[in-house]
Amino acid sequence: MESDSDSDGSHISATPPRKSTPSPPPPPPVVVSKKSRIRIKPSKSKPKPDPSGSSKIQSKSDPIQQATLLSLPTDLPFQIRRPSDAPSISYSIETLPAGYFSSSHSASFSKIRRPLLNLEPSEVEQPVFTSVASDSRAEGADLRKRGKSQLPNLIGSSAPMPSVKPRTSGAGEGNFVKLNMNGKRKKFLNKRGKFGGKRYKSWRFKSQREKEEEQEEAVGELKQRGGCKRREIDGDAVEEAATAARNVPSEENLVKLLRLVHGYDCFRDGQVEAIKMVLAGKSSVVVLPTGAGKSLCYQLPAVILPGVTLVVSPLVALMIDQLRQLPHVIMGGLLSSTQTPEEASESLKQLRQGGIKVLFVSPERFLNEEFLSTISSLPAISLVVIDEAHCISEWSHNFRPSFMRLRASLLHKTLNVRSVLAMTATATTTTLDAIMSALDIPSTNLIQKAQLRDNFHLSVSLVRNRMKDLLNLIKSPPFVEVQSMIIYCKFQYETDQINRYLNDNNILAKSYHSGISAKERSYVQELFNSNKIRVVVATVAFGMGLDKRDVGAVIHYSLPESLEEYVQEIGRAGRDGRLSYCHLFYDDETYFKLRSLTHSEGVDEYAVNKFLREVFPADKNSCGKICSLIKESASRRFDMKEEVMLTLLTRLELGDVQYLQLHPQINVTGTLNFHKSPPPLLAQKVSAIAVILKRSETKHGQYIFDIPTVANDMGVTAVELINQLYDLKLMGEITYEMKDLAYCYRIIEVPTDLLSLSADITRWLSEVENCKVRKMDAMFNAAYFALNLCDTMQGCSGANHTPCLQRKILDYFSGVDNADFCKKIGQSSPFLRADIKVFLQSNSQARFTPRAVARVMHGIASPAYPSTAWSKTHFWGRYTHIDFQVVMEAAKEELKNFVGKDTL
Numbered sequence: 001m002e003s004d005s006d007s008d009g010s011h012i013s014a015t016p017p018r019k020s021t022p023s024p025p026p027p028p029p030v031v032v033s034k035k036s037r038i039r040i041k042p043s044k045s046k047p048k049p050d051p052s053g054s055s056k057i058q059s060k061s062d063p064i065q066q067a068t069l070l071s072l073p074t075d076l077p078f079q080i081r082r083p084s085d086a087p088s089i090s091y092s093i094e095t096l097p098a099g100y101f102s103s104s105h106s107a108s109f110s111k112i113r114r115p116l117l118n119l120e121p122s123e124v125e126q127p128v129f130t131s132v133a134s135d136s137r138a139e140g141a142d143l144r145k146r147g148k149s150q151l152p153n154l155i156g157s158s159a160p161m162p163s164v165k166p167r168t169s170g171a172g173e174g175n176f177v178k179l180n181m182n183g184k185r186k187k188f189l190n191k192r193g194k195f196g197g198k199r200y201k202s203w204r205f206k207s208q209r210e211k212e213e214e215q216e217e218a219v220g221e222l223k224q225r226g227g228c229k230r231r232e233i234d235g236d237a238v239e240e241a242a243t244a245a246r247n248v249p250s251e252e253n254l255v256k257l258l259r260l261v262h263g264y265d266c267f268r269d270g271q272v273e274a275i276k277m278v279l280a281g282k283s284s285v286v287v288l289p290t291g292a293g294k295s296l297c298y299q300l301p302a303v304i305l306p307g308v309t310l311v312v313s314p315l316v317a318l319m320i321d322q323l324r325q326l327p328h329v330i331m332g333g334l335l336s337s338t339q340t341p342e343e344a345s346e347s348l349k350q351l352r353q354g355g356i357k358v359l360f361v362s363p364e365r366f367l368n369e370e371f372l373s374t375i376s377s378l379p380a381i382s383l384v385v386i387d388e389a390h391c392i393s394e395w396s397h398n399f400r401p402s403f404m405r406l407r408a409s410l411l412h413k414t415l416n417v418r419s420v421l422a423m424t425a426t427a428t429t430t431t432l433d434a435i436m437s438a439l440d441i442p443s444t445n446l447i448q449k450a451q452l453r454d455n456f457h458l459s460v461s462l463v464r465n466r467m468k469d470l471l472n473l474i475k476s477p478p479f480v481e482v483q484s485m486i487i488y489c490k491f492q493y494e495t496d497q498i499n500r501y502l503n504d505n506n507i508l509a510k511s512y513h514s515g516i517s518a519k520e521r522s523y524v525q526e527l528f529n530s531n532k533i534r535v536v537v538a539t540v541a542f543g544m545g546l547d548k549r550d551v552g553a554v555i556h557y558s559l560p561e562s563l564e565e566y567v568q569e570i571g572r573a574g575r576d577g578r579l580s581y582c583h584l585f586y587d588d589e590t591y592f593k594l595r596s597l598t599h600s601e602g603v604d605e606y607a608v609n610k611f612l613r614e615v616f617p618a619d620k621n622s623c624g625k626i627c628s629l630i631k632e633s634a635s636r637r638f639d640m641k642e643e644v645m646l647t648l649l650t651r652l653e654l655g656d657v658q659y660l661q662l663h664p665q666i667n668v669t670g671t672l673n674f675h676k677s678p679p680p681l682l683a684q685k686v687s688a689i690a691v692i693l694k695r696s697e698t699k700h701g702q703y704i705f706d707i708p709t710v711a712n713d714m715g716v717t718a719v720e721l722i723n724q725l726y727d728l729k730l731m732g733e734i735t736y737e738m739k740d741l742a743y744c745y746r747i748i749e750v751p752t753d754l755l756s757l758s759a760d761i762t763r764w765l766s767e768v769e770n771c772k773v774r775k776m777d778a779m780f781n782a783a784y785f786a787l788n789l790c791d792t793m794q795g796c797s798g799a800n801h802t803p804c805l806q807r808k809i810l811d812y813f814s815g816v817d818n819a820d821f822c823k824k825i826g827q828s829s830p831f832l833r834a835d836i837k838v839f840l841q842s843n844s845q846a847r848f849t850p851r852a853v854a855r856v857m858h859g860i861a862s863p864a865y866p867s868t869a870w871s872k873t874h875f876w877g878r879y880t881h882i883d884f885q886v887v888m889e890a891a892k893e894e895l896k897n898f899v900g901k902d903t904l
């Protein structure tokens with residue numbers, strides 16, 4: 001499934017699944033009891049090499065099949081049908097090898113919740129707009145004249161302009177000062193947190209080239225050390241200062257350590273409070289603006305605290321960046337889906353041996369038994385840091401189901417973690433409440449500063465001719481003087497189009513989105529970081545965690561989906577403290593389209609009910625059973641995006657009642673070829689083969705079987721079965737492939753009342769859906785207000801709307817999602833019902849829910865109604881300007897009529 005838009009970063013990936021195409025080799029045999037390994041008799045002949053090379057475990061990489069009418073859901077509410085009660089596949093797995101799930105993980109990791117943005121280029125307007133260049137120029141001059149700051153960090157209603165240095169006046173460090181520590185003695189932190197060794201390295205401001213070299217070195221080092229990185233550092237002085245700060249965590253002692261470790265002279269707003277809280281063993285939430293230095297709030301404590309600091313991060317790219325940015329004194333490591341099993345094992349080994357002080361992990365790791373047992377057996381985890389903590393909350397702009405797992409109960413009780421530090425730059429009050437309640441953090445432990453830096457110059461304009469407007473903007477002051485800028489687009493094809501257009505107009509640019517290879521993406525980032533290109537034209541895939549200090553401008557080619565996204569993206573600019581320019585283009589059509597897409601993950605009660613009926617097999621003795629749901633086919637069957645299914649399963653695990661326990665995802669369909677002994681003969685010697693022969697279908701001489709079913713029959717885990725097969729493969733007896741990535745879970749309790757559980761879950765999902773719509777509306781309202789209603793506000797003029805946008809943003813973050821309903825969106829249309837009627841008549845062979853009809857009318861693809869098949873209809877996307885709920889209601893009425901007539 002490839003959508004044309006990128007997510008907030010979750011499916012991005014600078015580091016997408018390491019292998020999206022076939023086949024990491026089967027996992028090396030791991031921690032299984034001896035008796036589960038094969039004892040096969042003699043067969044002394046040497047194993048044959050696998051001639052076909054097909055012995056590797058394969059992950060299915062076929063694109064989703066184009067749905068045909070036949071693949072449509074079969075028991076829709078307007079069909080009189082009996083519910084399908086085919087039992088789910090069930091099987092048994094327990095622990096799985098480290099790193100074995102990497103590719104499966106990465107698959108889930110790289111496709112996090114995101115609306116389907118399957119719009120074709122032709123569907124996108126080329127709207128038009130008014131030039132803002134002259135206004136911007138005037139404002140830029142005005143800013144420079146004002147000079148003095150009347151604005152600390154918070155922005156009031158009559159907010160004056162910030163006293164930030166304009167970028168064009170030369171280079172420098174702005175207000176962020178680093179110490180020159182040339183010639184200081186370095187040592188490195190050893191496994192007990194002591195400083196030792198005699199390695200020296202001078203430390204000073206690094207040139208860009210030096211930084212690049214350091215990064216290359218870091219990557220090389222990472223590769224060699226399976227994800228661990230050793231950095232050279234200062235020695236005795238750091239150790240002394242760390243001990244002093246441990247004994248007396250006064251600001252004075254902390255600043256001393258800061259100087260030695262980071263080379264900074266003083267703390268920034270909020271940092272020292274956060275650090276003191278951590279050192280006192282108190283869990284806290286830290287809300288600081290983008291680029292404010294949140295990482296330092298765990299880096300410095302990591303030097304002081306005796307145990308390991310675990311940093312949970314939503315993106316592999318982010319982890320790698322953060323690992324690189326660790327101060328030299330700290331031994332860092334990571335566990336990620338991009339590592340080989342050997343690298344992951346090496347990281348765990350290092351961790352067990354005390355060779356890692358700060359470990360970066362993804363939230364999905366918390367499903368992995370080996371990881372959990374390693375973590376809980378460590379002497380101490382001093383701190384768990386949850387970066388981008390808003391991902392915990394379904395009310396945030398970027399909810400990640402796997403973040404739900406990070407609950408106080410798991411962290412404190414199971415893993416014995418001392419304290420938790422949750423960090424974010426973009427959380428509304430509702431989101432903050434959700435974070436604090438999940439992590440059991442009292443409101444007294446909230447450290448919150450304004451969520452917007454004061455060095456942004458914010459402007460807005462209505463689009464008239466988008467490409468030309470963009471070019472005019474970039475060619476006019478102040479943008480013409482900006483050396484490094486990012487242009488954010490919503491759709492991948494837009495980035496490519498603009499990239500070409502800019503290069504044709506002699507502006508050095510490159511595009512960046514999740515549709516290009518990881519290698520190409522890091523190449524683009526490198527070119528940008530080293531100022532070899534001026535512009536990156538990117539989707540949301542670019543930026544989270546990007547810490548290029550001199551990005552001078554961010555342009556939004558289309559409206560972001562929320563103010564959170566807007567703030568995150570403009571937050572890539574001005575990280576050196578200088579004034580930076582952020583321009584937003586907007587228009588109604590794009591807004592309508594994006595608003596429609598906020599409904600792409602919505603589901604109805606009937607679908608939830610159908611899902612639950614399959615998750616919990618009718619069998620009364622299903623408690624304790626291991627079951628699986630093949631992601632791709634289930635997604636089509638329920639017409640639910642994979643991320644939504646994961647959200648539901650996670651809620652069934654972590655809701656008020658624990659109905660199931662999720663396991664890591666595995667490929668569950670095996671295909672076996674025999675190469676040496678005849679199958680019946682081998683079956684006499686090996687019980688796994690006997691069961692496989694009994695439980696498999698044969699096709700063209702291959703044996704196709706369900707791994708959990710065979711494992712269940714044998715009374716072993718899936719891993720043990722896989723290990724047995726692996727042994728046979730080494731003996732040259734067989735080769736095998738595995739496909740069909742599935743969600744796997746063990747049933748803990750079967751719900752007694754599925755209907756009311758479905759109703760509860762649906763209510764929750766629909767609140768989440770509404771919340772997304774409100775976020776989209778709040779973003780649009782802010783832009784609309786700036787352009788149409790704010791004339792009287794002090795400081796706004798022409799395209800410049802810094803004061804009023806600042807106010808809108810801060811109000812939004814401090815409010816409780818109380819965005820006004822957007823009046824632009826239509827509440828009725830005289831032709832709607834008639835069009836739906838015609839649509840239903842002309843597609844009478846297909847089955848629809850009201851939501852499915854509304855999706856077609858709004859041009860939203862879904863797993864069972866893909867755009868490849870449905871965008872050809874005349875009605876596709878025709879009603880984006882009418883509220884989705886209104887269209888759904890109309891569809892419901894028409895479907896009633898239609899079905900009624902049908903049954904007469």
Ligand SMILES: Nc1ncnc2c1ncn2[C@@H]1O[C@H](COP(=O)(O)OP(=O)(O)OP(=O)(O)O)[C@@H](O)[C@H]1O
Nearest residue numbers: 176264266267268290291292293294295296425545
């Ligand atoms: N006290 C300080 N003095 C000077 N520079 C600092 C200080 N603290 C952090 N920095 C620098 O500020 C930059 C931004 O820090 P960091 O990446 O931690 O920001 P962040 O708050 O995590 O931002 P984002 O949310 O956008 O990722 C880094 O280059 C960091 O070294």
